[in-house]
Amino acid sequence: MSTDDDAILIDVDGDTHELSRAAAADLQTALGDALTERREFFRTAGEYRADGSYVVSRKAADSAGNAKVFASFDEVRRLYDRLPASFAAEDVGRTGLTGSRRHMLIRHFAEHPAFDCSIARRNPLRAEKSNDREEGRADRTA
Known part of the structure; x- marks a missing residue:
């Protein structure tokens, strides 16, 4: 995982995905709820x-x-x-x-x-x- 001012890059099974900070925060909430x-x-x-x-x-x-x-x-x-x-x-x-x-x-x-x-x-x-x-x-x- 890496970050810059506008986006967060997440590596999942060798594929890199770019998420906005808002989308990354939504994903973090969804994962927390699921777990x-x-x-x-x-x-x-x-x-x-x-x-x-x-x-x-x-x-x-x-x-x-x-x-x-x-x-x-x-x-x-x-x-x-x-x-x-x-x-x-x-x-x-x-x-x-x-x-x-x-x-x-x-x-x-x-x-x-x-x-x-x-x-x-x-x-x-x-x-x-x-x-x-x-x-x-x-x-x-x-």
Whole structure:
């Protein structure tokens, strides 16, 4: 990247692009917004933070007891992949999560489109992965 008084030159994959300062500022805002997105679902929310971490929280809650911070969305994906085809709070708890966070994660897996599962039972809470995922068909991504 280089600058002069009127423009900013940005190198992307070997191609140089010239942007006005205003266009570069708009691009910076758009990138920041894309990298720090918060998506709300029915009961849970997922937030991509600027540091690369991913936070699962209860949609309307504001205390740390209602959230779990992961180093990245990939860490959430690995947790999901390690769970059995049908899983409950006890299965999620084996990964070190405790209390109501286990149930929050089960609901998040069922609500987020990147995970092919659904709530199979509400009491006690249990989710099941879909056949599409288990048969190795194309994964949906975040």
